[in-house]
Amino acid sequence: MHRGGFAQALAATGVTVNAVLPGPTRTETRPSSIIKRLEQPEEIAEVVAFLVSREAAAISGSPVRADGGVVLAIT
Numbered sequence: 001m002h003r004g005g006f007a008q009a010l011a012a013t014g015v016t017v018n019a020v021l022p023g024p025t026r027t028e029t030r031p032s033s034i035i036k037r038l039e040q041p042e043e044i045a046e047v048v049a050f051l052v053s054r055e056a057a058a059i060s061g062s063p064v065r066a067d068g069g070v071v072l073a074i075t
Helices: 003-009 041-051
Strands: 018-022 062-066
Touching: 018 041, 041 062
Parallel strands: 018 062
Antiparallel strands: none
């Protein structure tokens, strides 16, 4: 079952299902995002914390990008 399927299956329970799509974080790779820096793990955690909060109750079945505006370059 994919993300949308889980969201539909759990809709009546009040449980939301989303996916966080993180961008480049503290690794050995070069930053390739619009923000031109590696994201801190805490920044990704803040997105997850938001998604599990009451303030995000209307978000379900969604991919949520926390990627710093990743731009793929042709080299």
